[in-house]
Amino acid sequence: MKKLCLLGLFVSLASHQVLAAETPVPLENKDAFISNLMKQMTLDEKIGQLRLISIGPEMPRELIRKEIAGGNIGGTFNSITRAENRPMQDAAMRSRLKIPMFFAYDVIHGHRTIFPIPLALASSWDMDAIGQSGRVAAKEAAADSLDITFAPMVDISRDPRWGRSSEGFGEDTYLTSRIARVMVKAYQGETPSAADSIMASVKHFALYGAVEGGRDYNTVDMSPVKMYQDYLPPYRAAIDAGAGGVMVALNSINGIPATADTWLMNDLLRRDWGFKGLAVSDHGAIFELIKHGVARDGREAAKLAIKAGIDMSMNDTLYGKELPGLLKSGEIEQKHIDNAVREVLAAKYDMGLFKDPYLRIGKAEDDPADTYAESRLHRAEAREVARRSLVLLKNQNETLPLKKTAKVALVGPLAKAPIDMMGSWAAAGRPAQSVTLFDGMSAVIGDKANLIYARGANITGDKKVLDYLNFLNFDAPEVVDDPRPANVLIDEAVKAAKDADVIVAAVGESRGMSHESSSRTDLNIPETQRELIRALKATGKPLVLVLMNGRPLTILEENQSADAILETWFSGTEGGNAIADVLFGDYNPSGKLPVTFPRSVGQIPTYYNHLSIGRPFTPGKPGNYTSQYFDDTTGPLFPFGYGLSYTDFSLNDMALSSTTLNTTGKLDASVMVKNTGKRDGETVVQLYIQDVTGSMIRPVKELKNFQKIMLKAGEQKVVHFTITEDDLKFYNAQLKYAAEPGKFNVQIGLDSQDVKQQSFELL
Numbered sequence: 001m002k003k004l005c006l007l008g009l010f011v012s013l014a015s016h017q018v019l020a021a022e023t024p025v026p027l028e029n030k031d032a033f034i035s036n037l038m039k040q041m042t043l044d045e046k047i048g049q050l051r052l053i054s055i056g057p058e059m060p061r062e063l064i065r066k067e068i069a070g071g072n073i074g075g076t077f078n079s080i081t082r083a084e085n086r087p088m089q090d091a092a093m094r095s096r097l098k099i100p101m102f103f104a105y106d107v108i109h110g111h112r113t114i115f116p117i118p119l120a121l122a123s124s125w126d127m128d129a130i131g132q133s134g135r136v137a138a139k140e141a142a143a144d145s146l147d148i149t150f151a152p153m154v155d156i157s158r159d160p161r162w163g164r165s166s167e168g169f170g171e172d173t174y175l176t177s178r179i180a181r182v183m184v185k186a187y188q189g190e191t192p193s194a195a196d197s198i199m200a201s202v203k204h205f206a207l208y209g210a211v212e213g214g215r216d217y218n219t220v221d222m223s224p225v226k227m228y229q230d231y232l233p234p235y236r237a238a239i240d241a242g243a244g245g246v247m248v249a250l251n252s253i254n255g256i257p258a259t260a261d262t263w264l265m266n267d268l269l270r271r272d273w274g275f276k277g278l279a280v281s282d283h284g285a286i287f288e289l290i291k292h293g294v295a296r297d298g299r300e301a302a303k304l305a306i307k308a309g310i311d312m313s314m315n316d317t318l319y320g321k322e323l324p325g326l327l328k329s330g331e332i333e334q335k336h337i338d339n340a341v342r343e344v345l346a347a348k349y350d351m352g353l354f355k356d357p358y359l360r361i362g363k364a365e366d367d368p369a370d371t372y373a374e375s376r377l378h379r380a381e382a383r384e385v386a387r388r389s390l391v392l393l394k395n396q397n398e399t400l401p402l403k404k405t406a407k408v409a410l411v412g413p414l415a416k417a418p419i420d421m422m423g424s425w426a427a428a429g430r431p432a433q434s435v436t437l438f439d440g441m442s443a444v445i446g447d448k449a450n451l452i453y454a455r456g457a458n459i460t461g462d463k464k465v466l467d468y469l470n471f472l473n474f475d476a477p478e479v480v481d482d483p484r485p486a487n488v489l490i491d492e493a494v495k496a497a498k499d500a501d502v503i504v505a506a507v508g509e510s511r512g513m514s515h516e517s518s519s520r521t522d523l524n525i526p527e528t529q530r531e532l533i534r535a536l537k538a539t540g541k542p543l544v545l546v547l548m549n550g551r552p553l554t555i556l557e558e559n560q561s562a563d564a565i566l567e568t569w570f571s572g573t574e575g576g577n578a579i580a581d582v583l584f585g586d587y588n589p590s591g592k593l594p595v596t597f598p599r600s601v602g603q604i605p606t607y608y609n610h611l612s613i614g615r616p617f618t619p620g621k622p623g624n625y626t627s628q629y630f631d632d633t634t635g636p637l638f639p640f641g642y643g644l645s646y647t648d649f650s651l652n653d654m655a656l657s658s659t660t661l662n663t664t665g666k667l668d669a670s671v672m673v674k675n676t677g678k679r680d681g682e683t684v685v686q687l688y689i690q691d692v693t694g695s696m697i698r699p700v701k702e703l704k705n706f707q708k709i710m711l712k713a714g715e716q717k718v719v720h721f722t723i724t725e726d727d728l729k730f731y732n733a734q735l736k737y738a739a740e741p742g743k744f745n746v747q748i749g750l751d752s753q754d755v756k757q758q759s760f761e762l763l
């Protein structure tokens with residue numbers, strides 16, 4: 001983390017600053033300042049700093065302020081305006097030692113302006129765009145008095161049944177690691193102590209995306225090599241980029257809950273990786289140690305967690321209740337508490353709060369009159385990022401782009417769905433401010449008679465699913481059915497389709513279907529909507545599917561029926577405009593899948609970078625005694641890295657600068673990329689490497705680099721990648737990270753399957 005440049009301030013008795021020692025300790029000397037402060041803290045005050053509480057609308061504000069003034073709370077989350085947080089900071093300033101509070105929130109893909117969900121951001125493969133989304137989110141959150149976010153979530157997920165796939169950046173270690181770095185830098189800016197920065201806490205440490213069967217909160221059992229090679233690097237990348245915090249995962253790893261795992265938290269995170277920041281438990285995780293069956297009671301749970309190095313306990317009271325007794329009995333030592341307190345104070349220091357507890361709260365007279373004011377949004381940025389994240393999966397007969405003069409039937413339960421457009425974890429985003437697909441298309445078409453809307457189907461016909469999705473929302477039902485019978489809805493849509501030149505069907509999941517606690521056994525589009533698609537297909541009119549969903553879906557049948565498919569995920573406040581930009585050709589799509597699309601749930605997992613096997617299935621050869629499912633076509637529906645454009649690109653003349661590489665050398669891999677179509681366009685040139693023979697089985701290929709390039713129609717360009725020994729290193733059976741001499745295949749392609757290949761030897 002960057003050093004803070006403070007102006008040689010000294011602690012004084014001024015009202016905003018900490019009442020510290022009689023001997024002034026320079027605020028610029030972080031360690032001495034914190035040690036000095038800790039010397040003055042009582043045990044209760046120390047334990048108070050370890051308490052992180054959620055502020056719900058129903059909570060008695062006066063009581064909370066009293067607790068804060070008594071030194072019993074270190075920070076809050078879910079209170080998100082300056083007006084709400086100021087009285088709490090005032091209370092902290094009335095406490096004996098005036099230790100400032102911090103205010104946290106789940107700012108995951110935007111704060112007031114909602115950007116595309118993380119999986120969609122990853123689909124842009126555009127680090128500048130992703131960084132911009134994070135920077136805007138930080139500025140908006142900081143302007144609302146927030147100091148820290150529980151993001152980025154960098155859990156590698158290879159099982160789309162997991163609803164939280166939507167919150168991560170996909171299945172690939174390299175791509176996720178690059179994004180992890182970008183997001184941390186974007187949130188924290190030059191320094192997390194800046195007034196327009198917020199601290200990042202990377203989550204969920206560790207391996208949460210690998211929960212068994214994609215069932216949320218489940219167990220993880222994983223070999224050390226797989227852990228080190230595939231799942232841990234993105235957390236490490238975030239920490240190396242300076243993330244000030246870590247949120248600890250709810251799952252267990254090889255039989256130990258992460259919240260009680262001293263190896264994970266102390267040996268790996270702090271000792272091996274040198275992490276010096278704040279470790280926060282996930283919601284209620286310390287208490288859950290009892291349910292996991294590793295703690296007999298709350299006392300033992302608190303003991304395990306504090307010894308494992310969990311600094312702050314999110315929303316449970318066990319530290320407050322149990323730590324004094326544990327200390328007294330000698331079951332824990334003072335250092336366990338002190339280490340945790342030190343991390344909390346250091347994080348507050350790094351957020352700039354000791355220098356100015358009101359850094360992000362500001363003065364009351366400057367509070368926004370309306371926190372939802374349009375002027376506080378960043379619509380242009382959101383639209384630009386959103387259109388860069390859309391992935392064109394199919395475009396038969398140049399169905400897209402649509403003519404602006406065409407008569408369009410817009411159907412589907414997601415065509416007018418402002419809440420869903422924002423996706424899950426939409427922070428302080430307001431549905432009324434999000435642009436639906438209907439809004440976006442209307443703005444382009446202008447002539448109302450040329451846009452015929454019919455809902456066509458409800459999200460689901462399954463009452464149990466509907467109730468579940470609505471139970472997830474605290475305020476009002478999110479998924480509201482059209483009460484008319486399914487066949488009436490479909491007939492209306494078919495009539496609209498028959499009157500139109502082309503059909504655009506907005507189908508997929510409601511946002512709650514891809515959410516925390518929303519694991520699915522079935523990845524089909526819900527049956528009500530599939531029936532609608534079948535009826536639309538039967539009209540014979542060109543059919544464009546606009547998919548909205550937070551995970552790969554199984555769309556085998558729909559892929560056969562549709563003429564064009566645009567994957568839009570949940571694309572945020574400006575989603576409707578961004579999608580319309582692509583549908584009508586004002587923006588040429590350039591997104592690529594950060595996850596593999598399986599043909600069926602039974603195929604999962606389908607990640608592209610699987611290990612080599614002894615009996616691989618070979619396309620075109622009989623399948624007998626090879627690794628495959630005999631009852632379906634082998635291979636995914638859409639591979640990792642896949643995505644089309646309105647123009648075409650060709651790759652030619654792939655070359656390596658040498659057929660050998662020595663351990664200190666460099667190799668240049670190049671390819672000629674040509675835009676062979678009639679439109680300017682961007683594409684992502686992807687570099688994969690396969691270590692052909694090693695001391696361990698290596699993946700069939702691994703993404704090692706990529707470049708997103710723009711080419712004018714007819715333009716060509718040679719793209720170069722530099723390969724060094726570092727790109728060839730891996731964790732071997734002894735967990736030593738090293739490259740092994742031998743043959744390597746280098747592949748370059750516009751997706752992970754359709755590639756050119758050359759080889760070299762590492763000497």
Ligand code: NOJ
Pocket residue numbers: 106150203247282283516
């Ligand atoms: C539980 C979730 O697992 C975590 O990701 C989130 O940050 C916390 N709740 C706080 O909202």
